[in-house]
Amino acid sequence: MVRISPLIRWPNLLCHYNNLLHGECVHASYLRDGRRMFQQQAVFNTAENHILVFTMTGNTTLTDTDNQHFQALLASFCFNA
Template identity: 50%
Template sequence: MTTTSSSHCIFTEGRITLPDSYRDRTVNAFTPSQEGEPAFTVSRDVLNDGEVLSGYIDRQLDLMTQHFKGWKTQAREAIWLGNNILEGESLQASYIRDGQRIWQQQAVFALDSVQILVFTLSKTAAPSAADESRFNALLGSFTFNQ
């Protein structure tokens, strides 16, 4: 879902007008047709007052460590969204859910001084080079709505 103003939201099936003071915190989930392939999500969040992207990620990682069993952050580095539209941070992590390790690759971008856009690849096995390539292609295909 994309917020076009403080009161309008466009999504795949249509467009709605939101009541005053509502914020878009939707999650788009994209599931594979074949078992074993990664799932992708796009989620939205907000920065705290005065917070920058790296501080937001640090805060989220602290929360993940507290609330997800076996949370491990493997890598964290710079990444680009679209054709060098926005620079953000990519991180790879894993945690244990229902006795099974879940692997994630996330790319986090600040759209402005308030809004955050998070792209996530999730899989029940370590992501392969093909999975990472697919995720990077997804990020590279991003364009803003006109």
């Protein structure tokens, strides 16, 4: 059984060549097999309604350093043409 805590959401951007895709970042924690899991996701609706999701999950609270690495990943992403 998975129980999800209240979600924290905020806008996010993904660099797509010289354009920016607007999306949303979601932070959540939940119990999985009695263990607390922490997760952040960045979700983007790309062209033609294809959904692109980036996820970071851990069994400890995600730190500011984790968030910086996640944002660096998003900033470095480029579609493979």
